[in-house]
Amino acid sequence: MITLALSKGRIFEETLPLLAAAGIEVLEDPESSRKLILPTNQPDVRVVLVRATDVPTYVAYGGADIGVAGRDVLIEHGGAGLYQPLDLQIARCRMSVAVRDDFDYQGVVQQGSRLRVATKYTSIARQHFAEKGVHVDLIKLYGSMELAPLTGLADAIVDLVSTGSTLKANRLVEVERIMDISSRLVVNQAALKLKREALKPLIDAIAAAVGQPTARTA
Ligand code: ATP
Ligand code: MG
DSSP: OEEEEEOTTHHHHHHHHHHHHTTOOBOSOTTTOOOSEEEBSSTTEEEEEOOGGGHHHHHHTTSSSEEEEEHHHHHHHOOTTEEEEEEEEEEEEEEEEEEETTOOHHHHHHHTOOEEEEESOHHHHHHHHHHHTOOEEEEEOSSOTTHHHHHTSOSEEEEEESSSHHHHHTTEEEEEEEEEEEEEEEEEHHHHHHTHHHHHHHHHHHHHHHTOOOOOOO
């Protein structure tokens, strides 16, 4: 049995065509089903639905053999125990710094003042500001980052941006792009050896669908 970990929403939706190219069809719709384990048309392949941030944990500990996770999530997780053979180029967005539209970000940075930054992505934020030599106080949040600068909780946020419409709706502006984000295939390192006969063709078919060569899976 091969167990594939996916999160509901955009990652699930955008992974479906890649699975279809590998001959795998998920037989239930996670939006209408309450099941957390979904069968596929392949009796030896099943999908487990987990939170986006839990995908690396499931795969690293063998609760799933393979999964799809955002680069953001993978950096925050650290990636230990995971093999990352393929950038799927799905769920694309960027990690950015945003502030209230009346906040003088460049001024504060140039003066060398401390910046209060609210984010769910503390590793990425810490690294980014360390590289810039900007002193920050990081405030860990789990959601609705946009609210932090509006309430005075923080001067800036580090968050994912795709169209920018959420920022705009909350009078925030993007002042720095930290990195481009897309989702990657992650594979349990032991499973890649033990279930190689089943996993290798699956990874290769997904790679072909993405139009990319796989990293060596030796
Ligand atoms: P939840 O929304 O349930 O709290 P989450 O935010 O971790 O969980 P999603 O919103 O489904 O989960 O995001 C999953 C992944 O999709 C993220 O880790 C990121 O890589 C990517 N992503 C997030 N927001 C966007 C976006 N606006 N556009 C494109 N991709 C995104
Ligand atoms: Mg979300």
